[in-house]
Amino acid sequence: MTPLSGPADWRPSCAPEALRLRAGLLARMRAFFEARGVLEVDTPALSRAAVTDPALASFAVDWHGPEPGRLWLQTSPEYAMKRLLAAGSGPIWQLAKVFRDGEAGRRHNPEFSLLEWYRPGFDHHALMDEVIDLVSELLAGRRALAEPERIRYQDAFLQHAGVDPFAADVPALRVACTRHALVPPPGMPEAQVEPWLDLLLSHVIEPRLGCGRLSFLYDYPPAQAALACIRRDETPAVGSRFELYLDGVELANGFHELGDAGEQRARFEADNRARVRAALPVMPVDEALLAALASGLPACAGVALGFDRLLMLAANAGGLDAVLAFPVDRA
Numbered sequence: 001m002t003p004l005s006g007p008a009d010w011r012p013s014c015a016p017e018a019l020r021l022r023a024g025l026l027a028r029m030r031a032f033f034e035a036r037g038v039l040e041v042d043t044p045a046l047s048r049a050a051v052t053d054p055a056l057a058s059f060a061v062d063w064h065g066p067e068p069g070r071l072w073l074q075t076s077p078e079y080a081m082k083r084l085l086a087a088g089s090g091p092i093w094q095l096a097k098v099f100r101d102g103e104a105g106r107r108h109n110p111e112f113s114l115l116e117w118y119r120p121g122f123d124h125h126a127l128m129d130e131v132i133d134l135v136s137e138l139l140a141g142r143r144a145l146a147e148p149e150r151i152r153y154q155d156a157f158l159q160h161a162g163v164d165p166f167a168a169d170v171p172a173l174r175v176a177c178t179r180h181a182l183v184p185p186p187g188m189p190e191a192q193v194e195p196w197l198d199l200l201l202s203h204v205i206e207p208r209l210g211c212g213r214l215s216f217l218y219d220y221p222p223a224q225a226a227l228a229c230i231r232r233d234e235t236p237a238v239g240s241r242f243e244l245y246l247d248g249v250e251l252a253n254g255f256h257e258l259g260d261a262g263e264q265r266a267r268f269e270a271d272n273r274a275r276v277r278a279a280l281p282v283m284p285v286d287e288a289l290l291a292a293l294a295s296g297l298p299a300c301a302g303v304a305l306g307f308d309r310l311l312m313l314a315a316n317a318g319g320l321d322a323v324l325a326f327p328v329d330r331a
Contacts, residue, residue: 008330009330010330011330012325012330013322013324013326014321014323014324014325015322017315018311018315018317018322018323021311021314021315022323025138025307025310025311025314026095028137029095029115029134029138032133032134032137032138033093033117036091036130037091038091038092038093038117039089039091039092039093040092040094041081041089041092041094043074043077043084043094043096044080045073045074045096045097045098046063046071046072046074047071047072047074047079047080047286048071048072048284048288049072049079049283049284049286049287049288049289050072050075050283050284050286051072051075051076051283052268052271052272052275052283052285053075053226054271054274054275054278054280056100057101058072058073058075058099058100059072059099059100059101059110061073072283072284073098073099074098074099075098075099076098076114076116076304077094077096077114077116078116078227078302079286079288079289081116081118082257082289082292082297083288083289085118085120085297085298085300086292086293086295086297086298087292090120091120092117092118093115093116093117094115094116094117095113095115096113096114097111097112097113097114098111098112098113098114099111104328106318106320106321107312109308109320109324110328111331112308113306113307113308114305114307115307116302116303116305117303118257118300118301118302119301120298120300121298121299121300122256122301123240123256123301124218124228124240124241124242124254124256124301125218126301127254127301127302127303128150128218128242128244128254131216131244131252131254131303131305132148132214134305135214135246135251135305135310136214138314139310139313139314142314142316143313143314143316145212145214145246146212146213147213148213148215148216149209149210149214150216150218151209151216151217151218152217152218152219153165153217153219153220153221154219154236156205157197157200157201160205160208161176161180161200161204161205162176163175163176163200165193165197165221166236168193169193170190170191170192170193173193173196173197173200174196176200176204177196177199177200180200180203180204182200182203182204184196184199185199194221197221205217206245206248206250207248209248210244210245210247210248210249211247211248213246214244214246215245215246216242216244216245217243217245218241218242218243219238219239219240219241219242220238220239221236221238221239222237222238222239224239225239225240225241225255225258226239226241226253226255226267227255227264227267228240228255228256228257229255229256229257229259230258239255240255241253241254241256242255244305246313247313249312249313250306250309251305251309252304252305252306253304254302254303255302255303257299257300257301257302259293259298259299260293261290261291261294264290264293268285268290271283272285308320308323308324311323
């Protein structure tokens with residue numbers, strides 16, 4: 001692989017005001033969680049396992065220690081934090097440095113700060129309430145927000161894309177794309193609806209969410225439940241998951257967490273089968289997480305919030321470069 005060229009400029013890309021804003025919001029955040037009895041924790045950035053989600057790419061690191069081998073930089077502290085929960089930590093939070101390969105752009109950087117917290121005894125609705133409280137506290141004095149909005153995934157598609165995501169097949173989703181002048185990229189599958197739903201979500205629905213207020217999209221199709229519980233007693237069945245948007249920017253992803261080790265293993269294995277079909281490398285499954293789930297994860301909800309993106313919105317900036325000291329092109 002060709003080495004990266006040296007940075008074009010040694011200076012930080014953000015102004016000193018952005019550094020002070022970051023420090024101020026972090027102080028508010030610590031005070032918020034301390035007042036609510038949520039413990040700040042720290043977990044490793046390196047792991048023997050990696051994320052299996054086909055939409056995420058992990059950085060590999062070769063370790064030359066006593067037991068040499070391959071380690072992986074975390075894309076999220078989720079797995080390690082769930083091990084703490086299973087060991088009896090109670091409610092916990094951390095602001096972690098996380099790493100995702102191939103991500104760069106106005107709203108993406110391969111290294112970024114992710115705020116993640118877990119609340120035993122909460123479902124995803126109760127956690128949405130707390131997300132509102134935290135984000136409103138952090139944006140106080142900088143952004144005036146209208147009343148928050150909560151909209152089901154199905155209703156958002158019906159309202160903004162004119163199609164039922166739980167019933168539509170690929171031809172119907174292709175028609176919806178045409179109706180919105182959306183040209184599908186080459187290679188879109190003809191037998192899988194999820195990539196088509198993601199296309200409509202990112203290009204048609206997301207830009208209409210969070211216009212001057214916090215908007216929660218919730219109750220996803222089971223195939224997109226990720227690490228969330230699935231409520232199979234409802235018609236249609238839904239994944240207890242939410243995402244938060246402000247000004248069309250995705251800020252957070254939350255779950256009423258799945259605690260079944262067998263089902264979680266099956267999802268990891270399904271992810272790796274999808275990776276094989278997409279010619280992506282198969283990733284090592286986190287056996288420590290599965291053992292923790294088998295020992296008993298307390299019923300809880302958890303959420304990951306992009307702290308740098310929140311800073312960007314608090315600063316009314318056009319991109320992450322305005323709030324990061326050294327983005328990847330200056331690293």
